Structures are given as C-alpha cells and as structure tokens.
Amino acid sequence: MVSNTSPSDPFSASTSTAASGKDTSLTPEDELGTPGRQAERSKPQSGYKNACSTCRKRKIKCDGDNPSCGRCQRMKLDCAYEESRKKSGPRRGYVRGLQERLAQAEELLKSQGTTGPGGNIDVDAATITSDFSNPLRDFGLESSFTDPDDFVFNSTEIDVQALQTSSPLDMFPQSTQDNQTTSFLTEDFSWAMIELGVQEPLPPQDTIDELTQTYFAKVHPTAPIIHKYHFLASRPPISLRYALWALAATITPKYASLHPHFHHRARKYAEIDETSGRQNYINIRHAQAWILIGLYEFKMMLFPNAWLTTGRATRLTQLLGLHRLDGLGVEVKQTLPKETDVGKMEERRRTFWQAFCMDRYAGVGTGWPLIIDERDISTHLPCSEEAFEQNTPGPGISLPEALNPPNAPLLSSFAGIVVIASLTGRILHHLQRSSPPNSSSDTTTNPFWNTHHEINTSLLALSRSLPRHLHLPSRSPNTIFLHMSLHSATICLHQALLFKLSPHFNPSLVHESRARCLAAGMEIARIMKMVAHMDLSLLNIYTPFSIYLSIRIFALLLQTPSSSPSPLSPEASIEDSKATMHFLLSALLALKEANPLAESYLIQLDLEGVGMAALQANVLCADSDSRVEELGRGLVSQFSLFSFLRVLLL
Known part of the structure; x- marks a missing residue:
C-alpha cells in the first residue's frame, strides 16, 4: 500500500510513524539542532548575560561579545562587564508590606x-x-x-x-x-x-531614647507623676512625649536648641486633642501633658503662659475627678473608669497633687486667687517612691491627717512638699483676707492672730516631726526641696506679719519675727552649701524662689537701722551675713545655667538694689549692667511673676 502523504509534511509523517509503531522520541540532535546551530545558540551566552557598562549607560542594545562587544569595537571604546549586578526593583515582600500598612x-x-x-x-x-x-x-x-x-x-x-x-x-x-x-x-x-x-x-530614635532617659533620671525625681514602666509599655499621646522631651532638652546641652520646638509641638498637639474627640483629652495622659508644659513655661520664664497653663491643668484634673479619688458618698462623681491597678491609681493621685502644688506656687508668686479649694479634696497623699515604682499600696492618709504630728512618719518626700504647699496657700489667704491688726488688738482673740498662730504652729510641728527618712543630708531632690520650701514658708509668714504690723506695734513681736526669718534664711544657705557639689539640674524647678527669699532677708536685716533691735546673734555677725548673702547670690547665678527661672530673681534683686556690688565683682562684666537692667524693666513692664512677694519684702 502506497501512502499519499508527502514526506515534507511533518504532521502526516508523525502520524504515519505512529501508525507504524516506530519510536517517536526526539534525539538530542533533534532538540538542539546541528552542531553549527548549537554553536550559534550558545554564542550570546558567553558568560555575560547583561550588556556591557558602556551600552548600559547609554541605554542601547549590546550583542554581549567577550571581551569587547561589537559596538565598542567599532567605536574604539573601553568595554567592560560587571561581574555581578544588584537586582532592580523593590526588595522581596516590599509591596506586600506596603499593602498591609495601607490596610x-x-x-x-x-x-x-x-x-x-x-x-x-x-x-x-x-x-x-x-x-x-x-x-x-x-x-x-x-x-x-x-x-x-x-x-x-x-x-x-x-x-x-x-x-x-x-x-x-x-x-x-x-x-x-x-x-x-x-x-x-x-x-x-x-x-x-x-x-x-x-x-x-x-526625632531620630537615638534622640528619643536619650531624652526619655534624661527625663526619668533628672526631671522625674522632682515631679514624679508618671509611672515609668506604664509609660514605656504604652502608647502615650504625642503631646505628652513632646512635653517630656522639652523638659529633658533644657538640661541636655546636646539638645539645648531644640526645647523651644518641642514645647511648641507639645502645646500644638495638646490643643489639637482638645478640639477632636472627647477620648483624646478626657484622660490622665492629657492632664500630665499640660502639667509638664506648665513646668516648662515656669522654668523658661514664660509667666503669662505658665499661669494660664497651670489653670488649664488644674481644671482638667478636677474635670477628671482626681481631687476626689478616695472619697465616699453619692456626691463623689467619677469621670474616669474605676482603676484596679495600684500603680495607675497612684499615678492619678500624683497627677492631681502636682497640679495642686503648681496652683499654690503660682498663686503665691502672683497674688492671684487659688483655684483648688482644700475642702473639696478627698484624695490621699502620694505614697513613697519605692511603693509607687513597685506597684504596692501606700498608707493612704489625707491632707488634714498629715498635719497631725503623729502621722508625720507616714509622709513621703512628695507628700511633705504637698503639705508645705498647702500651708503656703493658707499664708496667701491669710495675707489677702485677714484684716491687719492694730497695736491695741489682743493677740489671742483677733482673727488675724488666730490664723497666724495656727499656721506658725503647723510649720513648727512639721519641722520637728519629720521622720528620719526625710532628714538631711539626702540625695533625694524632693527631700532637699522639702526643707527649703519649709523655711521659705516660714519667711513668707513672718515677713508678711512685719509688713502688716504698724510701726508702733509690740517691739518684741517684731524682733521675734525677724529672728525667725533670719534663722530660716540661714538654714536655706546651709542647705545650698550642702548640695553645692550636686548636679544643679537635679534640683526642683522652684528652688530659686527659696534662695531669692533668703537673699532678701539678709539684705533687709543688714539695712536695719542701728537704733533698732537687731536679730543678729553674736555668732552671726554682720560680716558673716554679708558672706552668706554673697554665697547665695553666687549660687543663684550658678543655678541659672540649669534653671533659667533663677535669672528672673537676679533681675529682681538688681531692680531692688540688692547685691549688685557682689554681682559686678564676681559674675558680671562691666558692660552687662545695662543689659540686666533693660531686661529686668522689660519683664516687670510685661508681667512680674513675683511682684506680690516683692511688695511684701520691700
């Protein structure tokens, strides 16, 4: 039988072959072709699968010949191939990661x-x-x-x-x-x-880490309102983080130029939170942010902002109900959900008491009304730092109970500062609301004297009953400030009395008040000598206030007429008092580097004509007097935080 299939038809050939039962598999020659065809196919793959550098740079086709491509040979150019070339396009999984983040x-x-x-x-x-x-x-x-x-x-x-x-x-x-x-x-x-x-x-991560560490090492001990572990393990709002970094940057020379930018962003984001959803600012972190912003503004002498920010922070703590955390009864309203964690509950207490202290110090400095009424407070005082860090409950005593001497051993350093801030606020009310006594008034029945003796007794009882862990010397910045603020309150009370008394009042009372002021001033100087070796950036922000009061006391007593009874004891001669005042002026100037608030007191002393000779001889250049005077007048013309006490001390 003759086949009609043409030999040149491959389809018919394969069909006939299969029909005949012969092997239809392809040989290597069939797959690769003839030897000449095989060499032709292998020619482009001469070990270089990419174009040469010259052709690649000019983005033209390259034949890949080795060692020189045809175009480079014709153009007489150097031809070179890259042994390895980095893959183009995104890395593996990059697009998928972007999609997940976008979702x-x-x-x-x-x-x-x-x-x-x-x-x-x-x-x-x-x-x-x-x-x-x-x-x-x-x-x-x-x-x-x-x-x-x-x-x-x-x-x-x-x-x-x-x-x-x-x-x-x-x-x-x-x-x-x-x-x-x-x-x-x-x-x-x-x-x-x-x-x-x-x-x-x-900021870059190393900046964030360094400033956060600086805050908890140097700023937190004087304003211990943030639980370190809870803060680091959570996602705090950006306003709180910027406020924290701003305070840390003020005492970090490496980032000293950045703290104004951090402060600006902290305020901006805190205000944005208040214009957004309720959940963004009705929380403890938002209150802490405004407290730290207020501390920064006090420190940087932004006094109008500081006063308004303090009021904002104080009102927010009241809105959150932090002033009645430990109260009982139906009248106690809780804005925040009930907290069972001991550390977080203590953090709420400390946030309120820090705002309370700021309210008191701002009021004493300006003479303006206080915001918080102590009669509305039912929150326990802060516990010890060890209990706070370890999430263990404290003794839980109230502010009225803390004024009872038997309960003094239960006080922590922070609680002691709160008690003294409370007494300082009472001194302010005493000055503003009590009628000045006359020479014929009875010191036992007059309301002015009753309030005076009550506050004076509380100050004496507190100073005598402080527990051993609150004695000096101490490495705790709050313990140091506790003693300095205690003596500052004594000066405020008795200097106010001298201001209120008539010139013809009982000379023995005048002499006693002056002696109490001098003793308190000498104690402040002794404490400053004790901590002179410390890092001054660790001291409380309000420390310059105590030094200022002490300098004013020495200046006033040294200006006392020789005919008046002098409170100076034989061991405290005039020369010793001058040397002490000189030391305090030097300390205030040294503190200015770490705490700019000290500069406002130096300006105030300059305006009052106190200690300029010592400043000129030791710390000021000859041409800087006009600058200090000009700066001082500018501050006073705009806003003087301490104008009220300045009037009392003149």
Whole structure:
C-alpha cells in the first residue's frame, strides 16, 4: 500500500510513524539542532548575560561579545562587564508590606469615623517612596517599649535622609500651618497623616531614647507623676512625649536648641486633642501633658503662659475627678473608669497633687486667687517612691491627717512638699483676707492672730516631726526641696506679719519675727552649701524662689537701722551675713545655667538694689549692667511673676 502523504509534511509523517509503531522520541540532535546551530545558540551566552557598562549607560542594545562587544569595537571604546549586578526593583515582600500598612491605616481611619475631604480615602501605595518606613510606627502610633530599662522602641528606626542632617535644628522641620506637609509625603497621604494626629516626623530614635532617659533620671525625681514602666509599655499621646522631651532638652546641652520646638509641638498637639474627640483629652495622659508644659513655661520664664497653663491643668484634673479619688458618698462623681491597678491609681493621685502644688506656687508668686479649694479634696497623699515604682499600696492618709504630728512618719518626700504647699496657700489667704491688726488688738482673740498662730504652729510641728527618712543630708531632690520650701514658708509668714504690723506695734513681736526669718534664711544657705557639689539640674524647678527669699532677708536685716533691735546673734555677725548673702547670690547665678527661672530673681534683686556690688565683682562684666537692667524693666513692664512677694519684702 502506497501512502499519499508527502514526506515534507511533518504532521502526516508523525502520524504515519505512529501508525507504524516506530519510536517517536526526539534525539538530542533533534532538540538542539546541528552542531553549527548549537554553536550559534550558545554564542550570546558567553558568560555575560547583561550588556556591557558602556551600552548600559547609554541605554542601547549590546550583542554581549567577550571581551569587547561589537559596538565598542567599532567605536574604539573601553568595554567592560560587571561581574555581578544588584537586582532592580523593590526588595522581596516590599509591596506586600506596603499593602498591609495601607490596610492598617485605612482600618484605623474607618474605626475613628474620619474620611477625606471628598468623603473617601484614596491612598495609592505606589506613591510612597521606598525610603519611607512604617508611618504609624514612625509617628508614635504603634511604638512601645519591650524593656523599661533599655528605652528601646519596638519600631523600626526612621530611615529618611531628611532626618540625617548635620544641624540639630534641620532634623525638625517647622510647621506653621495645620495643613503643611513633609517633603517626602504625597498630598493625599499627608492629609491622611494629619487626620491621624501627626504633621511631622518624630526625632531620630537615638534622640528619643536619650531624652526619655534624661527625663526619668533628672526631671522625674522632682515631679514624679508618671509611672515609668506604664509609660514605656504604652502608647502615650504625642503631646505628652513632646512635653517630656522639652523638659529633658533644657538640661541636655546636646539638645539645648531644640526645647523651644518641642514645647511648641507639645502645646500644638495638646490643643489639637482638645478640639477632636472627647477620648483624646478626657484622660490622665492629657492632664500630665499640660502639667509638664506648665513646668516648662515656669522654668523658661514664660509667666503669662505658665499661669494660664497651670489653670488649664488644674481644671482638667478636677474635670477628671482626681481631687476626689478616695472619697465616699453619692456626691463623689467619677469621670474616669474605676482603676484596679495600684500603680495607675497612684499615678492619678500624683497627677492631681502636682497640679495642686503648681496652683499654690503660682498663686503665691502672683497674688492671684487659688483655684483648688482644700475642702473639696478627698484624695490621699502620694505614697513613697519605692511603693509607687513597685506597684504596692501606700498608707493612704489625707491632707488634714498629715498635719497631725503623729502621722508625720507616714509622709513621703512628695507628700511633705504637698503639705508645705498647702500651708503656703493658707499664708496667701491669710495675707489677702485677714484684716491687719492694730497695736491695741489682743493677740489671742483677733482673727488675724488666730490664723497666724495656727499656721506658725503647723510649720513648727512639721519641722520637728519629720521622720528620719526625710532628714538631711539626702540625695533625694524632693527631700532637699522639702526643707527649703519649709523655711521659705516660714519667711513668707513672718515677713508678711512685719509688713502688716504698724510701726508702733509690740517691739518684741517684731524682733521675734525677724529672728525667725533670719534663722530660716540661714538654714536655706546651709542647705545650698550642702548640695553645692550636686548636679544643679537635679534640683526642683522652684528652688530659686527659696534662695531669692533668703537673699532678701539678709539684705533687709543688714539695712536695719542701728537704733533698732537687731536679730543678729553674736555668732552671726554682720560680716558673716554679708558672706552668706554673697554665697547665695553666687549660687543663684550658678543655678541659672540649669534653671533659667533663677535669672528672673537676679533681675529682681538688681531692680531692688540688692547685691549688685557682689554681682559686678564676681559674675558680671562691666558692660552687662545695662543689659540686666533693660531686661529686668522689660519683664516687670510685661508681667512680674513675683511682684506680690516683692511688695511684701520691700
């Protein structure tokens, strides 16, 4: 049988072969072709699968010949091949990671009920540059600490070239409007970040770690309102973090130029929280943020802002019900949910009492009314630092109970400062509300004398009944300030009495009050000599006030006419008093480097004509007198925080 199939038809040939039962598998020659064909196919693959450097740079086709491609040979150019070339395109899993982050951001926005200007959120992952790391993590929305002692965030470090600048100020771009965006974000994504509550990148991670560590090492001991472990293990609001960093930067020379920017951002984000949802500011962290902002403003002599910020923080603690945490009865309203954790409950108490102390010191400094009425307080005083850090309950005593001498051993250093702040507030009320006594008034029945003796007795009882753990010398900054504020309150009380008394009053009472003032001033000087070797940045922010009062007392007593009875004892000669005043002036000047608030007192002393000779001889240049005088007049013309006490002490 003859086949009609043409030999040149491959389909028919294979069919006939299969029909005949022969082997139909292909040989190697069939797969690769002839030897010449095989060599032709292997020619381009001469070990270099990529174009030469010259052709690649000019983006033209290259035949890949080795050692020189055809084009380089014709053009007589140097031809070289890269042995290895980095893969182009994003790294493995990068796009998937961006999609996951984008989904998290959209989910978070939906949970907050926020939408874009057009009603929808349209964020394209392709518009995000490869150098932009997790935005939620970088802006503090997902950051948390693993180990409280290491101060290390779980978040990836910010890998943005804009942050890696030579100047510290360049790391923090200014933002003058709420809709200003960073240079590495697209418009849509920037809007999304603003809705999330952030408008610029956080500082570099090493800056965050160093400032946080500095705060808990140097600032926290004098204002122990934040539980270290709870803070590091949580996601605190950005306003609190900036306020914390601002205070730490004031005592860190490396970042001294950054604290105004941190303060500005702390206020900005705190105000943004108050204009957003209720959950953003009806919480303990928001109150702590305003307290730290107020402390910063006092320290930096921003007195009008400090007064208003203190009132804001105080009212917020009352809104949260922190002044009645341990009260009973139906009249006690609780704004915050009930807290079972001992440490977090103590943190609420300490936040209120810090605001209470700021209210008292601000009132004494300005003479303006106090905000908190002690009769409304039912919150226990702060426990010891050890109990606070270890989450163990304290003794739980109230403010009236603390004034009872048998309960003095239960006081912590912070609680002692609260008690003295309370007595200082009573002194202010005593000056403002009591009628001045006349020479014929009975010192046992007159309301003025009754209040005076009551406060004086409380101060004496407290100084005599302080427990051993609150004695000096001590390394605790709050214990040091406890003693200084105790003597400052004594000076305020008796100097106010001298101001109120008529010139013809009982000379023995006048002499006794002057002696009490001098003794308190000498104790303040003794304490300053005791702590002269310490790091002055560890001292309480209000320490310059005590030094100022002591200097004024020595100046007034040295100006006492020789015909008047002098309170100076034989061992406290005039020369010794001058030397003590000289030392206090030097201490106040040295403290100015760590606490700018001291400069306001130096200016005040200059305006009053006290100690200028000592300042000129030791600490001021000849041409600086006019600068100090000009600065002092400017401060007084705008706002003098201590004008009220200045009137009393003149």
